[in-house]
Amino acid sequence: MNNERIELFKKMAEDASAILYIADTENTVVEYIEKIMKLNGYSRFAAPGMPAALCRNLETGGFEKIGSPLRDRAGEIDAGIVNASFGIAETGTLVVNSDNEDIRLATMLSETNFILLNPENIVEKSSDISNELNTWFKKNNYTAFITGPSRTADIERVLTLGAHGPEHLHIILTNNK
Amino acid sequence: MAYTSNKKYRKEISHALDDKFLQTALGNFTSNYPQSRENAFNGKNIEELIHGITDLKRKSVSHINELYSLFKQKATEHGAIIHLASDAEEANSIIEKIASEGNVRSIVKSKSMTSEEIHLNDHLISKGFEVVETDLGEWIIQLRHEGPSHMVMPAIHLSKGQVAETFSDETKQSQPEVIKTLVSVARKELRPRFLKADMGITGANFAIAGTGTIGIVTNEGNARLVTTLPRIHVALIGLEKLIETVDEALKILEVLPKNATGQKITSYITWITGRNECKSSADGKKEYHIVFLDNKRSEIANDKIFSDILNCIRCGACANVCPVYGHIGGHMMGHVYIGPVGHILTYFYHGIDNAAFLADNCINCLACKEVCAAGIDLPSLIKEIQIRINERKGRPVISKTVTALLKNRKMFHRFLKIAKTGQKPFTGNDGFIRHLPLILYKEHSFRTLPVLADEPLRDKWKSIKPVVNNPKLKIGIFAGCLDDFVYPEQVEAAIKLFAANNIESFMPEEQSCCGLPLMMTGDKKNSKIVALRNVMAFKDGGYDAIVTLCASCASFLKGSYPEMEGFNDEEKEQITRFAGKITDFRSFVNKYCSFRSNENVGKTVTYHAPCHLIRGLNLKESAENLITKAGYKFVRSEFENQCCGFGGTYTVKYPEISAAQLEKKLDAAEKTGAEILLTECPGCIMQLRGGADKQKRNISVLHLSEILNCNQNPANVEQKIK
Numbered sequence: 001m002n003n004e005r006i007e008l009f010k011k012m013a014e015d016a017s018a019i020l021y022i023a024d025t026e027n028t029v030v031e032y033i034e035k036i037m038k039l040n041g042y043s044r045f046a047a048p049g050m051p052a053a054l055c056r057n058l059e060t061g062g063f064e065k066i067g068s069p070l071r072d073r074a075g076e077i078d079a080g081i082v083n084a085s086f087g088i089a090e091t092g093t094l095v096v097n098s099d100n101e102d103i104r105l106a107t108m109l110s111e112t113n114f115i116l117l118n119p120e121n122i123v124e125k126s127s128d129i130s131n132e133l134n135t136w137f138k139k140n141n142y143t144a145f146i147t148g149p150s151r152t153a154d155i156e157r158v159l160t161l162g163a164h165g166p167e168h169l170h171i172i173l174t175n176n177k
Numbered sequence: 178m179a180y181t182s183n184k185k186y187r188k189e190i191s192h193a194l195d196d197k198f199l200q201t202a203l204g205n206f207t208s209n210y211p212q213s214r215e216n217a218f219n220g221k222n223i224e225e226l227i228h229g230i231t232d233l234k235r236k237s238v239s240h241i242n243e244l245y246s247l248f249k250q251k252a253t254e255h256g257a258i259i260h261l262a263s264d265a266e267e268a269n270s271i272i273e274k275i276a277s278e279g280n281v282r283s284i285v286k287s288k289s290m291t292s293e294e295i296h297l298n299d300h301l302i303s304k305g306f307e308v309v310e311t312d313l314g315e316w317i318i319q320l321r322h323e324g325p326s327h328m329v330m331p332a333i334h335l336s337k338g339q340v341a342e343t344f345s346d347e348t349k350q351s352q353p354e355v356i357k358t359l360v361s362v363a364r365k366e367l368r369p370r371f372l373k374a375d376m377g378i379t380g381a382n383f384a385i386a387g388t389g390t391i392g393i394v395t396n397e398g399n400a401r402l403v404t405t406l407p408r409i410h411v412a413l414i415g416l417e418k419l420i421e422t423v424d425e426a427l428k429i430l431e432v433l434p435k436n437a438t439g440q441k442i443t444s445y446i447t448w449i450t451g452r453n454e455c456k457s458s459a460d461g462k463k464e465y466h467i468v469f470l471d472n473k474r475s476e477i478a479n480d481k482i483f484s485d486i487l488n489c490i491r492c493g494a495c496a497n498v499c500p501v502y503g504h505i506g507g508h509m510m511g512h513v514y515i516g517p518v519g520h521i522l523t524y525f526y527h528g529i530d531n532a533a534f535l536a537d538n539c540i541n542c543l544a545c546k547e548v549c550a551a552g553i554d555l556p557s558l559i560k561e562i563q564i565r566i567n568e569r570k571g572r573p574v575i576s577k578t579v580t581a582l583l584k585n586r587k588m589f590h591r592f593l594k595i596a597k598t599g600q601k602p603f604t605g606n607d608g609f610i611r612h613l614p615l616i617l618y619k620e621h622s623f624r625t626l627p628v629l630a631d632e633p634l635r636d637k638w639k640s641i642k643p644v645v646n647n648p649k650l651k652i653g654i655f656a657g658c659l660d661d662f663v664y665p666e667q668v669e670a671a672i673k674l675f676a677a678n679n680i681e682s683f684m685p686e687e688q689s690c691c692g693l694p695l696m697m698t699g700d701k702k703n704s705k706i707v708a709l710r711n712v713m714a715f716k717d718g719g720y721d722a723i724v725t726l727c728a729s730c731a732s733f734l735k736g737s738y739p740e741m742e743g744f745n746d747e748e749k750e751q752i753t754r755f756a757g758k759i760t761d762f763r764s765f766v767n768k769y770c771s772f773r774s775n776e777n778v779g780k781t782v783t784y785h786a787p788c789h790l791i792r793g794l795n796l797k798e799s800a801e802n803l804i805t806k807a808g809y810k811f812v813r814s815e816f817e818n819q820c821c822g823f824g825g826t827y828t829v830k831y832p833e834i835s836a837a838q839l840e841k842k843l844d845a846a847e848k849t850g851a852e853i854l855l856t857e858c859p860g861c862i863m864q865l866r867g868g869a870d871k872q873k874r875n876i877s878v879l880h881l882s883e884i885l886n887c888n889q890n891p892a893n894v895e896q897k898i899k
Contacts, residue, residue, distance in 0.1 A: 012441070069456040071406060074372055091442040101454040104405045108398055126427045133423050137388035140255045142453045145446035150398040152360060154314035154332055155340050157206060160360045163313060164367065165398030
């Protein structure tokens with residue numbers, strides 16, 4: 001694993017106002033999400049495409065899982081949890097394959113977005129994944145590059161987080177699948 | 178808004194200059210932007226990136242039809258329905274038809290300049306559809322019934338107070354002037370609109386033909402909701418957004434946000450290929466239409482002069498660095514598309530009436546050309562537009578006067594000599610005109626004008642030319658009008674320095690104005706006549722170099738002469754040879770001259786970089802080195818690289834803006850505490866020195882040639898400053 005690249009990714013993601021957490025085991029992933037959710041007084045989460053075990057653990061912890069279709073409960077998603085396929089170090093960007101509508105909504109309609117990323121999948125620059133993008137784009141596809149939380153500077157150029165999408169973005173680096 | 182006369186246009190400009198909030202907002206933005214941009218590009222080779230985009234966009238534009246066919250094939254394979262609209266009207270009716278056939282009632286939109294271009298909202302609303310803009314800035318201006326004042330920051334002209342007022346009206350409850358709260362008002366108000374909308378309309382930043390994919394660049398994330406929640410998605414895309422590959426899109430993306438706002442990347446980039454899952458649609462997949470807009474684009478693609486305009490990636494950087502935009506904002510500087518590129522796009526997309534007076538309002542400082550992400554030579558294209566408008570609408574009086582004066586050298590020089598006598602009643606004893614003749618209006622009184630020299634350089638040349646025995650170099654001096662008739666002392670100092678370095682100077686008498694003022698008024702024909710006359714004047718001198726102390730002349734002689742068309746081969750060869758010898762004063766001094774250090778004078782110097790030196794001639798090395806070498810303490814002033822506001826005939830046409838820019842420059846220079854404001858162009862000197870005098874500023878404005886010390890020319894700086 002290229003530690004320099006991970007460090008760069010961390011720095012750039014943090015520059016873009018994302019919060020970075022390195023989780024050693026599956027347990028620590030759940031613990032971290034639970035901790036943040038409790039801190040914010042959240043009770044509901046959506047985790048499209050995530051392993052059943054992670055959802056079960058959160059449910060055991062007392063949180064309610066919102067199932068598909070998320071659009072029917074759009075206003076209720078406190079936390080959205082999804083996986084990223086790649087990270088791009090030089091901009092701190094997450095690449096999320098979002099063919100699934102619920103993945104799009106979990107990353108857009110939640111107040112806080114948790115995105116899990118395997119550090120082995122961090123590349124240096126966007127052109128390093130152009131082959132993968134080309135393969136994806138050969139089929140019907142919806143892909144998102146996500147860098148930091150949603151933002152706007154449309155009023156007096158003052159940067160404000162949480163425009164239409166999440167106000168907080170937590171990136172969890174984890175090797176566990 | 179279309180302006181029916183220059184007078185009405187200038188009146189609107191005055192309102193903008195009086196708008197305190199606008200002035201602060203634009204001032205803050207334009208002064209922060211260069212640093213943010215530099216930080217964003219940190220470690221990258223900007224020029225290389227820009228060249229890359231220029232090449233790939235040129236290639237795409239020249240294959241625009243093939244790319245369209247390929248895109249159509251690929252996107253259709255994935256279930257998208259492709260439409261091609263030849264003009265705004267057709268695009269509007271295609272989208273209206275999609276909406277009616279889809280039983281659409283409400284529509285949400287994400288930001289799209291192309292939809293602004295065709296006035297799509299007005300059309301759809303007039304047909305009974307509910308249309309809501311969801312980009313915060315666009316929503317604000319939609320509620321206020323205004324147009325965007327910047328390509329990527331549409332509401333930059335508004336204060337939080339104005340936004341609070343607008344939102345209070347919309348929500349029927351009082352909203353505080355707190356930005357964070359106002360943003361959450363928009364979030365809360367717009368969420369239900371997204372959810373109930375039947376159709377979402379977006380633009381796109383990329384249309385990748387090889388895969389039939391579109392790419393949308395946003396920060397707020399509204400485009401993701403617009404393309405996800407409603408059951409129908411319509412993307413409206415200008416044909417010039419077509420490129421071939423994903424890699425090309427990534428290349429543009431590497432520059433777009435950095436150049437636009439100094440952001441490394443935006444929060445979201447959305448890539449969509451074909452129909453995707455949509456749980457509110459009958460078959461579980463979204464109905465997906467892409468409407469390509471031609472609206473003269475395929476015609477422009479084949480235009481030898483203007484095809485580069487389709488390279489534009491809509492980053493808005495040309496406005497960010499434009500000193501004119503920095504004072505008056507977008508509404509006075511465009512119709513729908515604003516800023517430098519807006520001058521050109523307005524002419525093509527919104528017609529000559531909406532473009533009239535805009536192209537004229539270019540100070541030709543070249544800052545937009547330097548910053549353009551796609552390497553477009555915006556100032557030259559703006560000039561071309563001006564020529565076309567002049568051809569149709571007739572040339573303004575000022576422009577005709579300039580032509581009449583300059584096309585005949587003898588008449589011009591005789592005029593200047595008569596003017597010398599004519600100005601006597603108005604002249605003070607300190608080199609400035611103290612009382613303006615009535616022919617000049619009060620709006621020109623922001624700076625004093627210099628008096629014409631007692632004896633022009635050409636008349637006293639024989640008496641001042643130093644004798645040099647066995648010179649190591651023989652050079653021609655191209656004086657230019659201002660150094661010839663107003664500031665001969667600048668050249669006098671220079672030729673003494675040259676003589677001290679064993680260099681002999683000559684001044685061919687047949688030389689005249691360089692022709693730039695003619696070009697600036699859009700008179701291409703006569704600038705060519707003047708150009709050839711100058712080239713011929715120097716032809717037989719056998720000079721090793723032709724040196725000029727005027728940055729504007731130098732840039733025009735060296736850069737623009739060889740690009741003029743319509744000469745025969747022999748003339749062309751002469752022009753190339755002439756242009757090759759043109760050297761600006763500083764570069765020549767650096768290469769061939771030594772001088773004594775003036776350390777004992779102990780003066781502090783700040784510097785104004787002439788536009789046509791650093792951008793026209795691309796002299797990137799700072800003047801700091803030479804100033805320090807000459808024994809002065811150097812201190813950099815803010816906006817060193819920004820135009821002084823002179824711009825030749827510009828200052829006559831738009832004195833209010835010229836004055837505002839001058840004030841900004843002098844404020845910055847004075848703030849450094851320097852005693853001398855140094856520059857290298859007599860045009861800048863006329864503006865800066867006149868302003869410093871009129872406004873009683875505590876700083877003296879000098880030409881670089883005047884502070885370099887040598888035996889023949891003891892610089893006597895003490896006498897030259899206050």
